Amino acid sequence: MNISTIRPSLYRSLRSAWIVLKLIIPIYIFADVLFYYGWLEKISFLFTPLTAALELPKEAALSIISGMFLNLYAAIAFAAPLGLSPKEWTILAVFLGICHALLVETAIMHRLKISRTYAVLLRFFVGLLAGWLVTFFPENWFGEGVFYNAPTFPSYETFAVMLLSSLQEAVVLALEVVVLVVLIIVFLDFIKSLETVNRYAKRVNTAFSLVTGTILGITYGAGVLISEYENAAMSTKEVWFVGTFLMICHAIIEDTLLFVIFGASAWVIVVLRLIFALLFSLAIVAYLTYRPAQSRRPI
Template identity: 30%
Template structure:
């Protein structure tokens, strides 16, 4: 393989890492600050009245508050603390699978030119809607009564911390975010660039034709689709940004891609994270996949536009 291919792949990976870093690092810093303020506690209380309706203890709002704003790791950590039954664990797992790390992943969606409000509403709305459906079709006797549990302790407030300790935490979180991008995005974009050079992606697009057609998407959507499904929304978004420059997806096509990916992404990692809690991984995966397919296909059927429409040009901040 010629040396130029390696250079082009490395260059694309570094450029994409830089674009995503400009979104993820500031959000990571903001979230870190919020963890040391009463704000997260207020948000948790806002969700608490809904918990009993879903057959969950009031303290389960802590799980959703941490998972929605931070990430799956924070939500799962809280789930280990609470004495939850099998029904409650599965409901929370489904909800967090649909809606987690909202600040970072929604910011990435906005970077692609989409409405951050709409993307957030789709994710959170799907999470609560699906939890309501599960509760509706679950016999009352199978749902354990919501019990009072010990509150999860949040991080100390800013005024309780030494400035040096807080600054070190900010730097650590920012560096961890960038390093994770480097470890995943650069190799991912590097491999994809090589696959483009050997024209493997053209064959892959053909294999994905039935899926993309059913979802109202062009064949070239197969690459960002697979990247998002297996590597996650943030990293899949990097591939989407690159693909958008080359394909010029319409606004409708971009929304359809992101609607699918926000509901079903990083399926391997996210699913395996819940297995130690006793969740059936295959059932959780099927729930996410089928929900994403149904909602995206329904949206594609409702939202129709002419074959020639306005294009979205993503410039990667240039």
């Protein structure tokens, strides 16, 4: 790969990274504002039916809502003092592993022409179904709890201080996204330029996007996915397959380890997320393939 071939890759990767950044920074700050004013805590009572369905203590409602709107670190910070059993930690991990950071990640999926309604409902109901399934697992499938110092929320003297801190954290995340997306897309284009790989380019596009998102997460993997989508390297069905899979199963290593250190079962979390991701991604492709042509419109 020479300079003339690298230049288009750099342009595409930076353009994709910029799209993701425009979504990450404002929504990241907005989520911090929600927490600063305590708005999430005020509506946590609405989630007590959910905790009951998952057989979690009602106090876990704030952990769930924080995870859904903010991130998994926020969820763990609220759940750590509750003295959850390994089984309860596993249930929480399965649900929130699928249904978390909805503000940011749903916006990213929308860039791929995947509707916000589909993204939110898919992740919520699949997370609920998978988490509810864990309630039927016998207790002896889970080990003893592991005690670990959970992350704590910083306290801010003023709104301006919070805003500055949030902006700094968002910028750091943004820089990580830019660097990683650029490296991955340039590497992917290099792989596709190889003569032996060229005939399998379609498979490379799909597989690479899938692996990137599954390991690194939607925030990072979406940059690659957006690039391939806008470059017409992936069909609509492939985008829906990968998008659906990643909404259910992404950042599988980091997300799982965050809960395993508190005693959650790694194999239950990983196996359930992979199975549900495969089933629902295959189902959406089947739907797109076999529905009547005249009824075909974006979900």
